[in-house]
Amino acid sequence: MFRYILRRLLQMVLAFFGTTLIVYALMFAGQGDPIQALAGERPVTAAQRAYLTEKYHLDATGVGGFFYRYFDYVKSLLQGDLGQSLTGRQIGDILQAAWPVTVKLALIALAVAIIFGVTAGVIAGIRRASIFDNSTLVLTLLVLGIPTIVLAPLAQYFLGVKWQLFPPTAGSEPTFYALLLPGIVLGSLSLATALRLTRTSVAENMRADYVRTARSKGLVKRRIVSVHVLRNSLIPVVTFLGVELGNLMSGAIITEGVFNIPGVGFNLFRGIRTEDGPLVVGIVSVLVVVYLVSNLVVDVLYAVLDPRIRYE
């Protein structure tokens, strides 16, 4: 197990540099005129153009310029310095402020998905073809069919503005309560998928031989479901939720925008809009690490759930 984790960590280093190189190249290739983008629609003075060009090596173009800037970036990255955004703020500071908010939001969303999704999935799986099963099918299809860009403003409008059950936006230093509505909106998509996955998996396992054996041994139904079936049914769900955690951490650009949550997605969106290359690459580099780690955790969890899986 230890060797397995070590090997994975080494692979992660390679994957990390590979992805940052690609992201850096994409940002580099797609960059128009970041100085003009920063200034919006006003003319930029020659003095300011010269100042920013020198500070961010924007004059280094072409393939040579690309590698010069990439290695410059990696060098400071290895010293723990993520660099400065084009507006002169330390990207490290930006992330430090943004991350806790996004993590809170992601955890709420994940909790919503697990509590409601997995529970309802188990019930639907046991009572296959019941009214409960069919109605959850319709509901989840509905949720899966509505994209966040519709769901978030609708939830904000009805629950926040019209009935005033929740604050319409979260803002800075949000309370748990203010994050609840965006968390539910964000979690609803994962909830639907988790529910469908759990239901199928449980329904399948309920017909498995070992369940029939357990039942004929006279084991109580609750024990069969909670110990034997559930554990075996969770493997696909855990895979899904692990990947989903990475997704949620990367910041829900739409949800964070609609509910004005100054998290990672919020900053990523601004970085892309203002062609702030250093900011986008900085955020994505950290996201790559989050994805890699969450995938590793999922793989290790397999072994815990299913003793037949062993890692060498």
Place this chain on the structure above:
Amino acid sequence: MRVRRLAAWTALPLAVTLGLAACGSGGGSGSGSGDPNAAVSIQISEPQHLVPSNTTETSGSQVLAGLFSPLVDYDAQNKPYEVAAQSVTSSDNKVWTIKLKDGFTFHNGEKATSEDYINAWNYGAYAPNGQGASYFFEKIAGYQDLQGEKPKAKTMSGLKKVDDLTFTVTLSEPYIDFKTMLGYTAFYPLPEAAFSAPGVLKDSYEQAPIGQGPFKMKGTWQHDAKIDVERYDAYPGEKPKVNGVEFRVYQQLTAAYADVQADNLDVAPTIPTENLSTAPTDLGDRYQTSRMSSFQFLAFPTFDKDYSNPDVRKAISMAIDRDEITKSIFKGSQQSARSFVSPVLPGYRDNTAGAAGEFNPTEAKKLYQAAGGPSKIVISYNGDGGHKDWVDATANQLKANLGVEVVGSAEPKFADLLTKVEKKQPVGLFRMGWVMDYPSMEDYLGPLYSTNGSSNYYGYSNPEFDKLVKEGSAAKTQDEAIAKYQQAEDILAKDMPVIPLRFGENVFGHSSKVKNVEMDLFQRVNLVKIEAAS
């Protein structure tokens, strides 16, 4: 966008219930003065910078307007009057003497002196500091010596201290509107505490700027979240009627709009376009409009043969029904423009474009065919600014009225559009916008239409026009200057280098917890007028 519309549709029935709820909680009739200890919240987007000479966007300027007090401000006729200055005088419009009022102190207790202005302006003009608003100082003598990679000097020779409260500014050539210009953000002073060494600004200054205005910072700038300011009691000018202001950062206007409806935010200075149709019913009398200086127009690539004939340009202008577009697309939140400068300016006249500004499809078609206009017209715009609707509508009008093929063509960003224009690639007509820096006709005529204008991307050049603008800015009196500017504007009407389309307005909303919300020509909320409604 379609989604938002959907949400906006459903907003109609809401207005009634919201209005009722607001009455219940308020209780008062809205008259009388509000609670002086209340704090209000105002929407901004994350400012790029909070150093006066580096602040060129509205959000930063809004925050600085609370922290600083300008030398001059503008009255109802948009003429300058003294605030932090005692007097701003000149006998020849070249050497200006600025006397400061006694009693202004910075929030750290320092007395505001003439040196604080001189240091701040020199810092702003010094090229290696890379300040975004440095071009505001270019009229001061010695500015050129501070430019380039290794400037010759660190201070402008035109700035001279006389005594603690007096200094003189020598311009490189006479400029009648210099006093008007002093109302801009870039001309605020910086305290000694802002500098770590002469000419070197402390990095930490921007995180908690110290000014001499009605409000002081409460804590530091909380990036992406908010900026809190509280009343500065030693401020000698007009006292604010609230105890503090929270500038709350929003990434999306729709989020701020939702908060204003729910009384979760006090002022949304801009109502998002998608909510314009429902906002008057959503907010009732809390939906307001006021004048501002923005000016939208279509520019002709005058270097392009197709559009080099002024008659072609006039014909296209006559084929556009401006009123129809402002009504159906902007829901009356913008006004049709038929002049080349904004109506907020002293010296503005209606309909200076004359016949070319009037919608006249039959005449337009005749003129267009007689002048041999191109058989296909392209209108380029930046796709990220919400311009598609009106560009498409304009294209359809031209198609119907001129009988030629007209298409809208979106560039991803404004910068991409500018790059193409600068390379003289065929972009066809392209959209432009302008917001003034200070209320003077010169601030439109100079940058937009003179040969070397900073925003004259379309290559319009008319020596006679340049001469008149120059004579105007060198004039002895305002009346004389305005007469020259107006003559210059008349030349524009003949040459028609651009098609004036619309003048903008502030369209804003506030919660039921505040009153006396006023916005100025620069899209900023007036922070000393706003009151709590109690």
